[in-house]
Structure formats: C-alpha cells, structure tokens
Amino acid sequence: MSSIIIPIADPTTVEAAEEAEKNPFLVALGERVRSLRSRRGMTRKAVALAADVSERHLANLEYGVGNASILVLLQVAQALQCPLAELIGDVTTSSAEWLLIRELLEHRDEATLQRVREAIGSLLGTGGAQARQAGHSPRVALIGLRGAGKSTLGQRLAEDLGFPFVELSREIEKFAGCSISEIQALYGQNAYRRYERRAVEEAIQIYPEAVIATPGGLVSDASSFNLLLTHCTTVWLKADPEDHMKRVIAQGDLRPMADNSQAMDDLKGILAGRAAFYSKADFLLDTSARPLEATYQALHTLVTEALGAPA
Known part of the structure; x- marks a missing residue:
C-alpha cells in the first residue's frame, strides 16, 4: 500500500503570499497607527481600551489586515488624541512642520486665513x-x-x-x-x-x-x-x-x-x-x-x- 505524502507549506512562503495580498493603503494605515501609538507611549491594550475596540481588532488594523469602519477609525483617532486626517494620511499631517502649521490655522476665521x-x-x-x-x-x-x-x-x-x-x-x-x-x-x-x-x-x-x-x-x-x-x-x-x-x-x-x-x-x-x-x-x-x-x-x-x- 502506497503512502500518501501531504506537502507541508513553507511558512515563509505563506507569510510572503499573505503580505503580497495586503492592500497598500491598509498597510500604510496600520503603520501610522503603530507610529502614533509609539509617539504617545501607549500600549496596544491601552489604545484598544480607550477606543472601545478589541485588542485583536486593533492588532489586525496595525498589521494592515483590518478593514475598519470609519466610526472605528474615529474612535482609534480619539484614543490616540490625533485628528482623523492624521490617521488616514492627509498631507497636512504628514510631517511635524505640517502638523504645527495646521494647529496654528485651526479654528481661524476666513479673513485671517485669507491674510x-x-x-x-x-x-x-x-x-x-x-x-x-x-x-x-x-x-x-x-x-x-x-x-x-x-x-x-x-x-x-x-x-x-x-x-x-x-x-x-x-x-x-x-x-x-x-x-x-x-x-x-x-x-x-x-x-x-x-x-x-x-x-x-x-x-x-x-x-x-x-x-x-x-x-x-x-x-x-x-x-x-x-x-x-x-x-x-x-x-x-x-x-x-x-x-x-x-x-x-x-x-x-x-x-x-x-x-x-x-x-x-x-x-x-x-x-x-x-x-x-x-x-x-x-x-x-x-x-x-x-x-x-x-x-x-x-x-x-x-x-x-x-x-x-x-x-
């Protein structure tokens, strides 16, 4: 009786395939979440608790495999004490100088903004x-x-x-x-x-x-x-x-x-x-x-x- 050989997938190959399938936007979003969390000095558990989402859900988001709703993203942004725009990668939040300029202009009236x-x-x-x-x-x-x-x-x-x-x-x-x-x-x-x-x-x-x-x-x-x-x-x-x-x-x-x-x-x-x-x-x-x-x-x-x- 001949034996049946079941091939075992190479874990590195599987991991590479999974990485290739990730959406670039979600990957970049996850990187920003991790970066902001590090900048705030917060653990993943602390952010999950403040955002009222599960730690598993937040982990998926950080690794670029979680397609979160806009309301969840808003909750995460509030937990990280940052604008939602910064989380999703708006250009006006892409560097320290942009953020400082944005903060100076926020809530100014139209006449001031024109000047x-x-x-x-x-x-x-x-x-x-x-x-x-x-x-x-x-x-x-x-x-x-x-x-x-x-x-x-x-x-x-x-x-x-x-x-x-x-x-x-x-x-x-x-x-x-x-x-x-x-x-x-x-x-x-x-x-x-x-x-x-x-x-x-x-x-x-x-x-x-x-x-x-x-x-x-x-x-x-x-x-x-x-x-x-x-x-x-x-x-x-x-x-x-x-x-x-x-x-x-x-x-x-x-x-x-x-x-x-x-x-x-x-x-x-x-x-x-x-x-x-x-x-x-x-x-x-x-x-x-x-x-x-x-x-x-x-x-x-x-x-x-x-x-x-x-x-």
Missing part, C-alpha cells in the same frame, strides 16, 4: 499680499457657473479694452484634441484637471493683458484657482439659479432639464458648494440684477476702475 494665504504667497514668490498692493492685474479672469455670462460679457469686454479674449474651455479642447465631454468620458476627471491647469498656466504666460472666461468648475481645483487669484484680477459673475438654467437652455443645451426633475435642486447644490470659492474673487457682479446692456456697463466700469484705465 495667511496671501502672506504665504508673498513668502514663496507666487504673488499674494505684495502683488495685491502693486495693483490689479490687467489679466482679467471671469469666474462663475455656466450661464453666468462669462463668454457673452467677456468677449465684449475684451473688444472694448483691446485685450485678447481667451476661453479656457476651447484651449483645453485644443490641448486634448477632443471635446471636454470626450476628455472626461475617455480619460477621466483627473486628466481633465491636468489639461485645465495647463490651459491656465499658458494663458498666464502668454497674455500679459487678457480677458479670460473660465470653466465653472475650475474653482474646484485649488492649484488652478490659486494661479488665477495670484495672477489675475478676478470677477465672480453671479446669477440666480433660474437664470443659469434659462441661459444654458437658450444656448441650445437641453441636457440640464432632460428627464431630470431634480435638475434645479442639483444646480442649487452646485452653486452652494462653490460659493465659498467664487467669493474669493476680487469683485462680484450680479448678472441677474439688471438687463444685459446695463450689466455689461457695470462690468466695464468695475474693470476699468480697477485697472486704472479710462472708462
């Missing part, structure tokens, strides 16, 4: 307070949601000032060689943001004077928006949600209303979410407050006075 941002810009040579004191840039950027009047008003303003008119959406399409909808469908949002950043950088480099109409969502990308705030005189063209919707439809785009009873609520939500960023512009002009001609005259007066040009 700090401008002071940092001056320190780093990217504009900021010193650039503002030198006067407004003759590079005028119009921001706001689609349908605010950026193209209509911007093109006319450029003609009257004798400036080039730059529509960033068209520049983005030139770089990509396809439409914006195709960029997002084929390559995704991250690729679109890269093309958008390139369009902003080139507009600033090429045109010392210009009127620039920006895509409505540009303010969602902090790096591109910082460039505009630093190198351009910015004007938020604000409109009522109803006017935004009517103007987009008048342009021949029926998609906002197509089989979507929630379209207006969605639009209001987008406006509410971006308002804090739009409000960082140097000037605000309500394009719903008066007829088109009167709105344009108000914009022309606002810009020429800001630039010190004859009206």
Whole structure:
C-alpha cells in the first residue's frame, strides 16, 4: 500500500503570499497607527481600551489586515488624541512642520486665513499680499457657473479694452484634441484637471493683458484657482439659479432639464458648494440684477476702475 505524502507549506512562503495580498493603503494605515501609538507611549491594550475596540481588532488594523469602519477609525483617532486626517494620511499631517502649521490655522476665521494665504504667497514668490498692493492685474479672469455670462460679457469686454479674449474651455479642447465631454468620458476627471491647469498656466504666460472666461468648475481645483487669484484680477459673475438654467437652455443645451426633475435642486447644490470659492474673487457682479446692456456697463466700469484705465 502506497503512502500518501501531504506537502507541508513553507511558512515563509505563506507569510510572503499573505503580505503580497495586503492592500497598500491598509498597510500604510496600520503603520501610522503603530507610529502614533509609539509617539504617545501607549500600549496596544491601552489604545484598544480607550477606543472601545478589541485588542485583536486593533492588532489586525496595525498589521494592515483590518478593514475598519470609519466610526472605528474615529474612535482609534480619539484614543490616540490625533485628528482623523492624521490617521488616514492627509498631507497636512504628514510631517511635524505640517502638523504645527495646521494647529496654528485651526479654528481661524476666513479673513485671517485669507491674510495667511496671501502672506504665504508673498513668502514663496507666487504673488499674494505684495502683488495685491502693486495693483490689479490687467489679466482679467471671469469666474462663475455656466450661464453666468462669462463668454457673452467677456468677449465684449475684451473688444472694448483691446485685450485678447481667451476661453479656457476651447484651449483645453485644443490641448486634448477632443471635446471636454470626450476628455472626461475617455480619460477621466483627473486628466481633465491636468489639461485645465495647463490651459491656465499658458494663458498666464502668454497674455500679459487678457480677458479670460473660465470653466465653472475650475474653482474646484485649488492649484488652478490659486494661479488665477495670484495672477489675475478676478470677477465672480453671479446669477440666480433660474437664470443659469434659462441661459444654458437658450444656448441650445437641453441636457440640464432632460428627464431630470431634480435638475434645479442639483444646480442649487452646485452653486452652494462653490460659493465659498467664487467669493474669493476680487469683485462680484450680479448678472441677474439688471438687463444685459446695463450689466455689461457695470462690468466695464468695475474693470476699468480697477485697472486704472479710462472708462
């Protein structure tokens, strides 16, 4: 009778396979938990007790095999006396200096944060307070949601000032060689943001004077928006949600209303979410407050006075 040989797995091979299967994010998360626990001088048992989780659960988390819920992570962060952002690896908690800066800025009001941002810009040579004191840039950027009047008003303003008119959406399409909808469908949002950043950088480099109409969502990308705030005189063209919707439809785009009873609520939500960023512009002009001609005259007066040009 022949014997059956059952192979015994090499424990080092099994361990290597298990390590290879670990999710890199969970592994990094576990390393941060261990590091923070060591920094606080706390045992695993003490952290588990303070976080109200089992020691086994915390051990799995530290070894990168525990996919904890957000509430458990919050409890662990509180036990370690650190922000949840530090636990999950936010860049503003990635070094001692970042953490010290973050602590200084926490709970400051918007006005103070703006002064700090401008002071940092001056320190780093990217504009900021010193650039503002030198006067407004003759590079005028119009921001706001689609349908605010950026193209209509911007093109006319450029003609009257004798400036080039730059529509960033068209520049983005030139770089990509396809439409914006195709960029997002084929390559995704991250690729679109890269093309958008390139369009902003080139507009600033090429045109010392210009009127620039920006895509409505540009303010969602902090790096591109910082460039505009630093190198351009910015004007938020604000409109009522109803006017935004009517103007987009008048342009021949029926998609906002197509089989979507929630379209207006969605639009209001987008406006509410971006308002804090739009409000960082140097000037605000309500394009719903008066007829088109009167709105344009108000914009022309606002810009020429800001630039010190004859009206």
